[in-house]
Amino acid sequence: AYPHMLAPLDLGFTTLKNRVLMGSMHTGLEETRDWNRVAEFYADRARGGVALMVTGGIGPNMEGSVLPGAAMMTSDKDVANHSIVTARVHEAGGKIAMQILHAGRYAYGPKCVAPSPVKSPISPFPPTELDEEGIEKQITDIVNAAVLAQQAGYDGVEIMGSEGYFLNQFLVTHTNKRTDRWGGSYENRMRLPIEVVRRTREAVGRDFIIIYRLSMIDLVPNGSTFDEVVQLAKEIEKAGATIINTGIGWHEARIPTIATSVPRAAFAWVTKKLMGQVSIPVITSNRINTPEVAEEVLASGCADMVSMARPMLADADFVNKAAAGQGDRIAPCIACNQACLDHTFGGKLTSCLVNPRACHETELVVEKAAAPKKVAIVGAGPAGLSTAITAAQRGHAVTVFDKSDEIGGQLNMAKQVPGKEEFWGLVDWYRVMLADLGVTLKLGQSVGADDLSGFDEVVIATGVSPRDPAIPGQDRANVLSYIDVLRHKKPVGKRVAVIGAGGIGFDVSEFLLEEGHSPATDLPLWMKEWGVTDPGEHRSGLAPEGPQPAKPEREVTLLQRKAKAHGKDLGKTTGWIHRATLKMKGVNFVGGVNYEKIDDEGLHVSFGEARENPTLIACDTVVLCAGQVSDRSLADALEAKGVPCHVIGGADVAAELDAKRAINQGTRLALSF
Ligand code: SF4
Structure with a gap:
């Protein structure tokens, strides 16, 4: 299976055992200064078989670090700390390269520097323009970081030259307004990246991996043309790079590049355009998340390796x-x-919704239980399923009950939403794991307190029910709940008012706008919708006509009681995508409303505490997405009988449907008994 993905790659002085690179991720682990924990994170992945890993971005100096206090490679102490990581990775049979990240104008601090004093839209700090001496210092510091990385035992470095960071900022006129030898013509603008690679190679010698991460499609105005990309790649090869890795889009681009609504391997075709232009291996990246996708990308000649982070x-x-x-x-x-x-950008340590052990390897250790127990779990949503899997891995005898005849709970509704198709795979994975671990499934069964005697541990993961918003007229035929829409697929009219602009309100709106055809599974459609085109035809990969969204299936008004902007509480890195999608499709955002009544004409609202400005939202259907309440009836019944139980997931806290919290809570609970 996967012959292309599992084929070794000979780099001349060393061989990578397969074609999978773990791409750089800023996990925040290095900043914990707990180097044992950092080492365990990478060693765990090395044991998992990946050929080469790249660390999170490490600053070469203070001014280039992403944040004040971010990890740097500048001293003997840094070398000693990083040596703990490299030794553990090598012991585990892996290889690891350190990413050198100079953030330039993206550095979140007042000392940031750049080719020109052009402030970035994603940082409040205007950068200081570097003079000749300042540029020399940056090169020296980057090369020094590479030399120290080599001393620390790394197998190589990745020089971050994409995503709109420092080196990328020199390449394009968007951010480089200089008139000296570092600006103006393209030859001048690419001088810095080439110089950095050339001097790094000189300093580290031949047998050390240098990956250069090159922006192949900038997705910002006045970005590079593809001819410039190819020219740079050739020069980077000449300067001594071992491998070229793909970067897609600057951080300030208003086009999603890695969110779940981006089609799988959406940008592999961009990397493919570079194949054959250079003779060193080329890596592709972005939205490659299964071995099948990786194999297909490699088999179709899009790249020599795939990066998955x-x-x-x-x-x-x-x-x-x-x-x-x-x-x-x-x-x-x-x-x-x-x-x-979302954690990284919220200043929190990274983990994973699906796998709470990620970055917590030293804390959450799955070991066989000393005394296996009989465990009953009521509810086969994410909380119950994650408890079941971890408990079974520990050797407990687990039975999962659910009144539904399928596992997955609310995940089954999420997977109906266009752009959330990945949830299908998550439910499938749970199904495989339950079978593999011998978990007993009792589906289609309502369970009462009396059915749960004889178990050592009882876990209640019964989830949530929709909150009753008590709007006069809500029992009329033209009113549906989100469950009616997403699960039961009840017919919905052409003009819709969606009550509640939380995550579910956004999901339902997207479902109603796209019904039946998801851009996430149709790359040409997705590219058209976001205005992405071939960078060989248009500079930076931006279509001159801009985004061309398909005509929406319905006219949607999305309402909320709060007066603040819609979608403020959605994910830090994805909320803007949901807002932009709905805006593109003409959704009318209305906030600060009181819901007065629903009748034949539609939804009647008023505004503010004084209930002013009565307004009719004329519509055929009203969909209620007005929050949820915990379903604790079974937990209460058990408590009344004096039967101890653990209440987790939505049954514990219903605030917003939150699979991340549910899975984390379930996993941790299963490690506790
Ligand atoms: Fe991140 Fe979600 Fe993927 Fe986990 S599943 S790594 S949280 S994107």
Whole structure:
């Protein structure tokens, strides 16, 4: 299986055992200064069979670090700390390269520097323009970081030249307004990246991997043309790079590049355009999350290697499982960003929604229980399923009950939403794991307190029920709940008012707008919708006509009681995508409303505490997405009988449907008994 993905890659002085690179992720682990924990994170992935890993971005100096206090490679102490990591990875049979990340104007601090004083839209700090001496210092510091990385035992470095960071900022006129030898013509603008690679190679010698991460499609105005990309790649090869890795889009681009609504392997075709232009290996990346997708990308000649980052959080054993023919047992990354990038950008340590052990390897250790127990779990949603899997892995005898005749709970509704198709894979994975671990499933059964005697541990994961918003007229035929829409597929009219703009309100709106045709599974449609085109035809890969969204299926008004902007509480790194999608499709956002009544004409609302400005939202259907309440009836019944139980997931806290919290809570509970 997967002959292309599992084929070794000879780099001349060393051989990579397969074609899978674990791409760089800023996990925040290095900043914990707990180097044992950092080492265990990488060693776990090395044991899982990945050929080469790249660390999170490490700063070469203060001004280039992503944040004040971010990890740097500048001293003997840093070398000693990083040596703990490299030694553990090598012991585990792996290889690891350190990413040198100079953030330039993206550095979140007042000392940031750049080719020109052009402030980035994603940082409040205007950068200082570097003079000749300042540029020299940056080169020296980057080269020094590479030399120290070599001393620390790394197998190589990745020089971060994409995503709109420092080196990328020199390449394009968008950010480089200089008129000296570092600006103006393209030859001048690419001088810095080339110089960095050339001097790094000179300093580290021949037998050390240098990966250059090159932006192949900038997706920002005035970005590179593809001819410039090819020219740079050739020069980077000449300057001494071992491998070229793909970067897609600057961080300030307003086009999603890795979110779950981006089609799988959506940008592999961009990397393919570079194949044959250079003679060193080329890596592709972005939304490759299964061995099948990786194999297909490689077999179709898009690249020599694939980079997967988040999938290695979801399952450290990705490669080994694929090699053993157990691809269906790989915990899938659903590209939600909820516990990885949203954490990173929220200043929290990274983990993974699907795998709470990610970055917590030293804390959450799955060991066989000293005394196996009989465990009953009521509810086969994410909380119950994650408890079941971890409990079974520990050797407990687990029975899962659910009144529904399928597992997955609310995940089954999420998977209906266009752009959330990855949830299908997550439910499938749970099904495979339950069977593999011998969990007894009792589906289609309502369970009462009396059915749960004889178990040592009882876990209540009965989830949530929709909150009753008590709107006069809500029992009329033109009113549906989100469950009616997403699960029961009841007919919905052409003009719809959606009550509640939380995650479910957004999901339902997207479902109603796209019904039946998801851009996430149709790459040409997705590219058209977001205005992405061939960078060989248009600079930076931006279509001159801009986004061309397909005509929506319905006219949707999305309402909320709060007066603040819609979608403020959605994920940090994905909320903007949901807002932009709905706006593109003409959704009318209305906030600060009181719901007065529903009648034949539609929904009647008023505004503010004084209930002013009565307004009719004329519509055929009203969909209630007004929050949920915990379903605790069974837990209460057990408590009344004096039967101890654990209440987790939505049954515990219903605030917003939150699979991340549910899975984390379930996993931790199963490690506690
Ligand atoms: Fe993937 Fe979501 Fe886990 Fe991040 S949190 S690694 S996106 S499944």
